[in-house]
Amino acid sequence: MESHDIEGAAELTGRRILVVEDDYLVASWLTGILEQWGCRVVGPASTVAEALRLVEEGGFDGAILDVNLRGEQSGPVAETLEARGVPYFFLTGYGSPALLPEALRDRHKLFKPVKASELRMAVQRRLAKR
Amino acid sequence: MSETTRAGPRRSTGISEDWRRSAKRSEAIARAMFAVAVAALLVSAATAVWASARISEAIELVRQSERMTDALEAILARVADAETGHRGYLLTGEERFLEPYHEGLAQADAARREAEALIYEPGRRSLLEDLEAAVDAKIEHMQGTVEIARGGDMDGAIERVRSGEGMRLMTRVRDAAAAMRVDARALLTKRAQELERRSGAALALSVALHALLLAFIVGAFLSFRRMRAIRARLEDRQSLMVQELNHRVRNNLAAMLAIAEHSMHSPGVEGDEKRAACRETMERFLDAFSGRVRAMGVVHTMLSDRKWDDVDLRELVERILEPYRSDGERCVEVSGPPVRTPARAAGPLGATLHELATNAVKHGALRPNRGGDVSVRWRVEPNPGGPDKLHLEWKEHRRNGTLEAPERQGLGTDLILNLTAYELGGKTDLQFEPDGVRCVLEAPLEG
Structure with a gap:
């Protein structure tokens, strides 16, 4: 997309990322851009139930979580990821973290709308391959 | 669009924080008042129970005092009957006059026993003992007179009556009975005064408690009214915030379209030579983009109108x-x-x-x-x-x-x-x- 797409492409290639997002446009944008960077997208999941099912199945290195999924909070998904030691970050439209469980409020967050370059930085930093 | 449109503002800050604190304070006050009101009610109920027990006691006292007066009168009357009987016998020598005499003596004895049973304070016993001693002396004197008469010495017996000893003994009986009656009445008066004092205190307490309760009811009403006013203000503010938010979302959508258009026409984006070549593509982009944003705006407007x-x-x-x-x-x-x-x-x-x-x-x-x-x-x-x-x-x-x-x-x-x-x-x-x-x-x- 931009010049920094080339540099560091290797570190993202083949990385498997779970996308949990209920807005189709945002989900398909995330999927498209992650694939462009060489990642493999798991999902996207649009509900908490679907996301939990995908987490159960495993097979990914990191996750990007929307906070509000059709009126439900993605807290349980985040908790499951924490329990399994899978890195993740939130991508949220809320300015205030008050809707998240206490323990998850200080987790890393990107705020919508987000630029591709910011997203890329977060994926590189936070969703490291293990 | 998804998150902002789905959830209205859940927390408000600033002025509404003051209102929230004020509402919390009103709530705390109302809770404390409620607790004190319950305590006041309990004290009031206990006072009522106590007062009712004291009233029963007072009624019992009055009844006892009346019975004591009756018993004293009965003793006097029976002793007088006995005297009348023994005097008739002395005057006529007829045995039938001794019937009321014996009857009177027996009944006086019963009245004495009743009076003894009614003595409720040890200190009063000496008064009754005085009366009993007087009655015994009188009865003994009458019995002595009747004995002498029966022995045939009618004149000796009459002489004994004439001596005035019988009359003196009767007066002693009357005086002792009167002393007891006076004492019983004094005791009753004292008890009544005591009760009056206590019930006055109970009444004062009850009035105070009820005043307290009334104050709490008024306080609770005021606090309720205040909380209602605060809630109404919070709701107003919330509705205002929602309106403001909706307005802003629409403005932002309009601003997005303007930004897209301005960015497209900015020389930084298109170089002069490329301008013509790009123009058609860019116009198509802007058309598609603004159409989608417009559709979002239409839905947003409808939803916000319908709250x-x-x-x-x-x-x-x-x-x-x-x-x-x-x-x-x-x-x-x-x-x-x-x-x-x-x-x-x-x-x-x-x-x-x-x-x-x-x-x-x-x-x-x-x-x-x-x-x-x-x-x-x-x-x-x-x-x-x-x-x-x-x-x-x-x-x-x-x-x-x-x-x-x-x-x-x-x-x-x-x-x-x-x-x-x-x-x-x-x-x-x-x-x-x-x-x-x-x-x-x-x-x-x-x-």
Whole structure:
């Protein structure tokens, strides 16, 4: 997309990322851009139930979580990821973290709308391959 | 759009924080007042029980005092009867006069026993003993006189009466009885005064408690009124904030369009030579972009007008398709029963309809000059064990030429195919039939 797409492409290639997002446009944008960077997208999941099912199945290195999924909070998904030691970050439209469980409020967050370059930085930093 | 439109502001800050604190304070005060009121009620109930016990006691005292007076009168009367009897015997020498004498003595004895039983304070016993001693002395004197008379010495007996000793003894009996009556009355008076004092205190306590209760009721009422006022103000403020937010969302959508347009025309974006070559592409981009943003705006306006409650499907369809219906040449027919569309479904359905319409304008029945008709029809299908299902059909009828499926799939088609399924758990069927596109949307009607 931009010049920094080339540099560091290797570190993202083949990385498997779970996308949990209920807005189709945002989900398909995330999927498209992650694939462009060489990642493999798991999902996207649009509900908490679907996301939990995908987490159960495993097979990914990191996750990007929307906070509000059709009126439900993605807290349980985040908790499951924490329990399994899978890195993740939130991508949220809320300015205030008050809707998240206490323990998850200080987790890393990107705020919508987000630029591709910011997203890329977060994926590189936070969703490291293990 | 999804998160901001779905959840209204949940916390307010600033001024409303003061109101919240004030409401909390009122609540604390009301709670404390309630606790004190309950305590006051309990004390008041205990006082009532105590007062009633004291009143029973007082009634018992009065009754006892009356019985004591009766007993004293009975003793006097019976002793007097006995005296009358023994005097009659002395005057006539007839034995039958001794009958009331014996009767009187027996009854006086019974009255004495009753008086003894009524003595409730050890200190009063000495008074009764005085009376009894006087009665005994009198009876002994009468018995002595009767003995002498029976022994035949009638004159000696009469002489004994004449000596005045009998009269003196009778006076002693009367005096002792009177002393006892006076004492009983004094005791009663004392007890009554004591009771009056105590019941006065109880009354004062009761009045104070009731005043306290009344104050609390007034306080609770005021605090209730205050809380209601605060709630009304908070609600006003919240509704104002929601209005402000809606207004801002609309303004931001308008600003987004303006930013897109300005950015496009900015020299930094297009170099002068490339300007002409890019122009057409950029115009197409801006047209597609602003159309989508406009559709978002339409849905947002409808939802905010309805305060995020259900919207009417016909209105949604008509408002989304409005730019394509004003042209007299083209015809969009809209038909279906009234359907309350859940707020959550309005966005995806509106966006899908918008994409269908723009595709029809570009390639299908809504093309200028060579167009045709579009019919949008819907029905609601009951779904046992789940929410009702909306079944909406978009059908284009071209006036000329046949339609072929497009070679590549743009964002519009992507949205038509996936938006409803992904966001609503629905289903889309898109067919490129020779006389025009046919698209069937199915979506659950749940909130």
